Amino acid sequence: MSRAEGWRRRGPLLPALIFMIVVTQIPFLFTLFYSTQSWNLVRPGSRSFVGFDNYTAVFTDAQFWRVTLNTILLIVGTVIVSVILGLIFALLLDRKFLGRGIVRTLLITPFLVTPVAAALLWKTSLLSPTNGLVNWALSPFGVHTDWLSQYPLMSVIAELVWQWTPFMMLLILAGLQSMPNDITEAARVDGATSLRLFRELTLPHLRRFIELGAVLGAIYLVNTFDAVYMMTSGGPGVSSANLPFYIYQRAFLGFDIGQAAAMGVVTVIGTIVVASLALRLIFKSFTGNEEAV
Amino acid sequence: MSTTTGSRASSSTIDGVEISRRRNPRGVLLTVFTWILALGFFFPVLWMVLTAFKKESDAATNPPTFIFTPTLQQFKEVFDAGIGTPLLNSLFATIVSTILVLALGVPAAFALSLRPVRNTQDALFFFISTKMLPIVAAIIPLYVIVGRIGMLDNIWTLIILYTAMNLPIAVWMMRSFFLEVPGELLEAASIDGASLWTSVREVILPLISPGIAATALICVIFSWNEFFFAVNMTAVNAQTMPVFLTGFMSGQGLYWAQLSAASVLAALPVVICGWIAQNKLVRGLSFGAIK
Numbered sequence: 001m002s003r004a005e006g007w008r009r010r011g012p013l014l015p016a017l018i019f020m021i022v023v024t025q026i027p028f029l030f031t032l033f034y035s036t037q038s039w040n041l042v043r044p045g046s047r048s049f050v051g052f053d054n055y056t057a058v059f060t061d062a063q064f065w066r067v068t069l070n071t072i073l074l075i076v077g078t079v080i081v082s083v084i085l086g087l088i089f090a091l092l093l094d095r096k097f098l099g100r101g102i103v104r105t106l107l108i109t110p111f112l113v114t115p116v117a118a119a120l121l122w123k124t125s126l127l128s129p130t131n132g133l134v135n136w137a138l139s140p141f142g143v144h145t146d147w148l149s150q151y152p153l154m155s156v157i158a159e160l161v162w163q164w165t166p167f168m169m170l171l172i173l174a175g176l177q178s179m180p181n182d183i184t185e186a187a188r189v190d191g192a193t194s195l196r197l198f199r200e201l202t203l204p205h206l207r208r209f210i211e212l213g214a215v216l217g218a219i220y221l222v223n224t225f226d227a228v229y230m231m232t233s234g235g236p237g238v239s240s241a242n243l244p245f246y247i248y249q250r251a252f253l254g255f256d257i258g259q260a261a262a263m264g265v266v267t268v269i270g271t272i273v274v275a276s277l278a279l280r281l282i283f284k285s286f287t288g289n290e291e292a293v
Numbered sequence: 294m295s296t297t298t299g300s301r302a303s304s305s306t307i308d309g310v311e312i313s314r315r316r317n318p319r320g321v322l323l324t325v326f327t328w329i330l331a332l333g334f335f336f337p338v339l340w341m342v343l344t345a346f347k348k349e350s351d352a353a354t355n356p357p358t359f360i361f362t363p364t365l366q367q368f369k370e371v372f373d374a375g376i377g378t379p380l381l382n383s384l385f386a387t388i389v390s391t392i393l394v395l396a397l398g399v400p401a402a403f404a405l406s407l408r409p410v411r412n413t414q415d416a417l418f419f420f421i422s423t424k425m426l427p428i429v430a431a432i433i434p435l436y437v438i439v440g441r442i443g444m445l446d447n448i449w450t451l452i453i454l455y456t457a458m459n460l461p462i463a464v465w466m467m468r469s470f471f472l473e474v475p476g477e478l479l480e481a482a483s484i485d486g487a488s489l490w491t492s493v494r495e496v497i498l499p500l501i502s503p504g505i506a507a508t509a510l511i512c513v514i515f516s517w518n519e520f521f522f523a524v525n526m527t528a529v530n531a532q533t534m535p536v537f538l539t540g541f542m543s544g545q546g547l548y549w550a551q552l553s554a555a556s557v558l559a560a561l562p563v564v565i566c567g568w569i570a571q572n573k574l575v576r577g578l579s580f581g582a583i584k
Contacts, residue, residue, distance in 0.1 A: 006410070006411065009404060009408050009409070009410045010404065010410045011400075011404070012400030012401060012403055012404040013400070013401045013404035013405065013410055013416060015397050015400070015401070016397040016398060016400070016401035016420075016460060016464065017401070017416065017419070019397055019456070019457065019460065020419070020420065020423055020457060020460060020461070023453060023454070023456075023457040024423045024431065024457055026434075027431035027434040027435050027438070028426075028430060028431055028434075030433075030434030030437070030438070031430050031431060031433060031434050034433060034434065034437075089330070092323070092326075092327045092330070093327070095320075095323070097320070097323070097324040097327065098324060099328070103327060103328060103331040104571070105568055105571065106331045106332065106334065106335040107331050107334055107335070108567065108568075108571055108574070109335055109338050109564060109567075109568075110334065110335070110337070110338065111567070112514065112560070112563050112564045112566075112567035112568075113338060113341075113556075113560045113563075113564065114517070114518045114534065114535055114538070114556070114559045114560045114563060115518055115520060115535070116518075116520050116535040116538045116539065116559070117341070117535075117538055117555075117556035117559050117560050118560075120538060120541065120542070120552060120556060121337055121338075121340075121341050121553075121556060122337070124549055124552065125337065125340055125341065125344065125549070125553075126337060130355060131353060131354065131355035131356075131357065133337075133340065133357060136355070136356055136357055162334075162337070165334075167575075167578060170571075170574055170575040170578075171575050171578075171579060171583060174575050174583045175583075209583070212579060212582060212583070213579075216578065216579055216580070219424060219425055222427050223427055223428050223429075223521070225520065225521045226520045226521070226535070229520075229524070229539075230539065230542065243427065243429065244427060244428070244429040244521070247429045247432075248429065248432070248525070251432070251433050251436075252436075252525060257433055257437075260433055261433050261434075263429075264427070264429050264430035264431075264432075264433065265430065267427050267429060267430060268426055268427060268430045271425065271426060271427055272425075272426070275425040275426075279425070
């Protein structure tokens with residue numbers, strides 16, 4: 001490839017590349033810089049270089065660890081439950097029946113509802129202690145609970161599961177429909193039971209799709225903000241706060257830019273460690289897919 | 294996805310298996326079970342829509358009201374409460390950022406697929422890596438920078454951020470569509486003496502336009518629903534629909550029907566787009582990994 005040809009090929013790529021570098025990388029460099037500053041917007045003129053002090057403060061902040069644990073619970077809990085439900089839904093949809101298209105459309109709708117509206121819907125219509133539908137439905141069993149204040153993190157996870165199950169379902173359904181028919185037919189002719197068929201053929205085939213769903217779900221869920229903000233505002237205390245919400249609180253309600261930046265950096269480093277492991281999985285998926293094409 | 298469904302359906306009806314399965318009572322039971330499950334799962338959305346057509350006095354009852362006289366009063370109220378501006382803002386931000394994503398993304402996807410540049414893998418990795426990192430880590434400097442240049446509460450700020458948010462997904466997704474263009478077709482075009490530009494315009498674009506449409510719909514869904522940037526970067530002028538909804542939080546329990554009407558208006562455009570794009574949804578959300 002000649003030099004001119006190389007540039008002609010690169011040309012169409014450059015605008016997008018430069019745009020992404022400017023908008024996403026420069027702010028992060030600033031975050032790194034701010035994390036070394038003592039900078040609280042409430043105390044003007046107090047800004048100074050403090051080295052790693054913000055990081056020390058973050059690591060000795062008991063609330064930060066609680067929030068980190070919440071973040072992990074929220075991601076892992078939501079991913080596991082929504083994958084299991086998504087698998088069940090996908091298996092049910094992977095057969096011909098009356099109104100299959102409508103059922104699929106109904107099932108994906110929670111994923112499409114504006115997350116803020118969905119969170120408000122759960123908070124006011126479903127989980128409200130006075131006239132929520134959940135308490136009304138459970139009242140014959142003598143259940144009467146203020147879900148949001150007694151089980152705040154679980155309530156948020158329940159709402160997120162409702163929103164994310166359709167995504168897992170669609171992904172796993174795509175996996176089911178890409179299964180070669182002849183193998184299952186052959187196994188069936190050989191007299192394999194449905195359960196055995198599922199365990200030894202379907203599940204191994206779906207593994208790649210389930211892994212991909214879990215990794216992508218986790219990537220999107222790291223940024224969960226709407227649900228926490230709308231449903232519990234992280235409370236009571238920090239019992240349902242996750243990292244995005246906690247950092248938001250520090251920066252925009254506590255005006256502590258330095259500390260919030262340090263937390264942001266710690267979050268990113270943590271995510272990079274986890275993501276680089278996850279990326280290996282996901283890239284295996286991508287390349288596997290391209291070989292299949 | 295749809296093609297595989299088709300082939301499966303035809304192969305399973307060949308020997309009448311399908312007919313016997315439909316009459317089988319276990320199959321009927323399974324179908325009923327599936328329908329009940331789906332309706333239960335969908336019910337909160339239905340409830341939101343029903344509540345939007347209630348009077349406030351019917352909305353906040355215990356036990357819940359199922360029979361009521363529908364009214365459009367709540368929709369009128371939310372328009373009086375000023376939903377117009379956020380509606381227009383959301384519409385503008387969504388449309389313009391989607392156009393920008395396509396303008397930047399289509400050429401980039403082309404450069405990473407049909408006429409690949411050197412280091413294609415690196416470029417792809419860079420795009421996707423920007424989606425891996427938590428947005429919170431960038432929000433503080435973004436807020437400071439945007440404030441310094443006087444762009445807070447300006448819809449163009451959101452447009453730029455939404456473009457950056459969707460561009461990586463769009464590049465990955467469109468690349469996977471470009472890769473499906475048969476190479477022989479391009480060779481034939483170039484043998485026929487078509488210039489690069491002609492073959493792009495007359496061979497490639499028509500083939501991938503459904504893919505571009507699907508990508509655009511995914512971008513629309515994400516931009517319309519976005520909340521984190523919107524709540525931090527806007528106040529009154531550039532407020533979007535999700536931010537407008539937060540205004541109901543303090544008065545919760547008082548204006549349930551009105552809140553539901555506003556939520557329906559916020560959710561409806563995306564729900565319709567999603568229903569249209571449901572076959573392509575997975576590919577968009579999985580960065581183009583699944584067909």
